[in-house]
Amino acid sequence: MAQRRELMKGSIDSLLLCLIGQRPMYGYQIITELEGRSQGYFRFKEGTLYPALHRLERMGLIESAWQTLSRGRHRKYYHITEKGLRSLVEKRSEWQQFLAAMSLIIQPTTDEMG
Amino acid sequence: MAQRRELMKGSIDSLLLCLIGQRPMYGYQIITELEGRSQGYFRFKEGTLYPALHRLERMGLIESAWQTLSRGRHRKYYHITEKGLRSLVEKRSEWQQFLAAMSLIIQPTTDEMG
C-alpha cells in the first residue's frame, strides 16, 4: 500500500515549516525528530527531505546557515523567515479545512449499508 | 495556493470508494455530490475523476454498468466490489493513522516557543 506516500504530498511542507518554526534545525535532525514525534510513522528519506528543504528555501520560507562543529564537520541549519511564518499559519488553516471536508465524507457509515 | 491539489493525492481513491460504497453512482453525479457534501470544498475536475474511476476499476475495487435513459442518453454507474469494500476499510484505517501522526506535529504550539 503506497497510499502513505501519496498522503504525504502537500503535507511535507507544512510538517517542515512546523518543526523549523519551533527552532532552527538541520536536515538529518529533522528526519529523526519527525520519526520520534510521530511515534515512528514519518520516516523521511533523504531524497524526500533535502529537495523539499531546497524548495522551501527557494520560496523564501526558510533560510540556511552553515555551522562548523569540529574540523571539517558541518551542518546546515535552517530557520524560518517572516514569510515562512505567515505561510505556516496559512498552511495550518488549509490543513484544517481539508480535514473538515474529508471528515464530512470519510465517516465510518455505521448505518448506511443496505 | 495549490496546496489543496497536493493534499488530494492519496485521498481521492478513499473519497470515491466511500461514496460508491454507499450506493451506485455515475461520474458526473459524484462530482456534484462531493461538492455538496463537502460544502463546496471538493470541486473535482473531470480530468481528475474519470481517470481515477478507471484506475479503481482496473484494480477491481469498483465495477461499472451502462444504463440507458432515453434514446442515446446513457450513464455509467459504478458499484463497489467485495475487494473494494475491504480496501475501503484499509484506507480508512490508513487515513486515521496519517491523521494521528499529522496532529502530533501540526499542533498550534501555544507553549512551545523558546
Next chain:
DNA sequence: CTACCTACCTAGCGGGACTAGGTATTATGC
C-alpha cells in the same frame, strides 16, 4: 581498508491531479 554512522547533495523515475481538448445528446435562442 572495510564498515557503518553522520551529514549533505542530485539525476532520473513513477504516479497522480490537472489542463485542454474531444465526442454525443438535449434544449434554448436567434
Next chain:
DNA sequence: GCATAATACCTAGTCCCGCTAGGTAGGTAG
C-alpha cells in the same frame, strides 16, 4: 441552420513531487 450551454462521458500530455539510487565527505571501530 447555427451558437450556446448543460449533461455525460473520454484521454493525451503536462506539471509537480516523493522517492530510488547513487554520489561526496568526515568520524569512528574493527
